[in-house]
Amino acid sequence: MGKTAVGIDIGGTNIRASNISEDGRIIKGLKEPLSSSPIESAIALIDGIITDDTVGIGVGVAGIVDRGSGRVTLSPNIPQIVDISITRAIQERFHLPVVVENDADAYAYGEKWVGSGKGFKDFVLLTLGTGIGGGIIYDGDLFKGAAEVGHMIIEGEGVKCACGGYGCLEAYASGRAIVNKAVEAIEKGQDTILRACCNGNFYKLTGELIYRAALDGDNLSREIFRDFGRYLGIGMATLANLFSPEAIILGGGLLGAWDLFIELARKEFHRRTLAPLQQKVSIIKSSLGQDAGAIGAAGLVFKSL
Ligand SMILES: [Zn+2]
The missing domain is CATH 3.30.420.40 (ATPase, nucleotide binding domain)
Incomplete structure (x- = not known):
């Protein structure tokens, strides 16, 4: 061997x-x-x-x-x-x-070694889970900065993030963010099937439950994923404007919700990325999971x- x-x-x-x-x-x-x-x-x-x-x-x-x-x-x-x-x-x-x-x-x-990133010299990877992680492959190798892309600030006076700061991407486009949004909407009395989840204890909601409710046609859950997509698109546009990657690869536990967020993410991405930089960017899924x-x-x- x-x-x-x-x-x-x-x-x-x-x-x-x-x-x-x-x-x-x-x-x-x-x-x-x-x-x-x-x-x-x-x-x-x-x-x-x-x-x-x-x-x-x-x-x-x-x-x-x-x-x-x-x-x-x-x-x-x-x-x-x-x-x-x-x-x-x-x-x-x-x-x-x-x-x-x-x-x-x-x-x-x-992903660069044996996954979706194999054919690219420059790409940014985002892991969409409870939080957002990031890794950057630049000129064929791992970029050795912190690459804390989840803490890119996308709203100057935005909501509080797990890092203690305000307005970070992670506070808008992560598993934790969508759960917080759902709980807030339920507390305000908004109509949603999520209210009946977790035996009525909606503080036990998870990203996956919101994803399933969206697939079942729940309007609130669908809107939450559309917002998620919009903010993800803003974050991806900033990354493309900074690093001019050939690809943005998305991975992590929320990848299953791809169809619920990707359209608005792409739309926002194209609206905000500088024209010559957006032509070559493929937005694709991670293959190694x-x-x-x-x-x-x-x-x-x-x-x-
Ligand atoms: Zn943060």
Whole structure:
């Protein structure tokens, strides 16, 4: 058997670990819900899939990563991981090279390596989940800025974001944002089938429930996804104006709602992107889905060797 690298994806909900071949195939994958000690969980998962052919371990983690030390310096969704050196903790146990990267950056690298981004030299990846993550492939390689595209400010005096700021894209076009909007509308007495969801406890609403209600023809839910599309289009226009990418690739858990938001997202995108820059941009879906982060983290290991 050829060389393998282990890719770990530590997200706000789950930890995924996959042993990946040199051509980007998953040999074995494991997953478990996020715990209070994610590093210990990751080490246990690595133990379950590592082989004698494994040459290194890549970790994608939801937060701002100090690439030199392998420490997470900010993570609103996984505070228990902040200020721990992930590199050191994993190296002490496995004695192999370790690469630590932001999860959306790892995702983008995975798409570039073996996914939808394979044929593009420049693209921006957006992960549409509870929040919004971003990764940028520039001139064929991972752009090493923070790429916190979810915190691009799109409304000067806008609503409060999970980061503590106001008017960020994530506060308008994420799973959390649409849930907040639905709850607010229900509290105002707006007519919607969402009211009957979760046994009447609408504080338990999720993006997926709103998506299903929209498919069932619920007007409020449909309007919420149209607004989501408009704001996503504004965000994508800014990214295109900044980076002139060949593609914008959309991934994450809300991708299933594509048909509910993409038309308005494209419309807004074309209205706001500078004409010569918008011609070449393809807006497409991620092809690796939930495995992209782990695949990309493993790909970064092969690249670093
Ligand atoms: Zn923000």
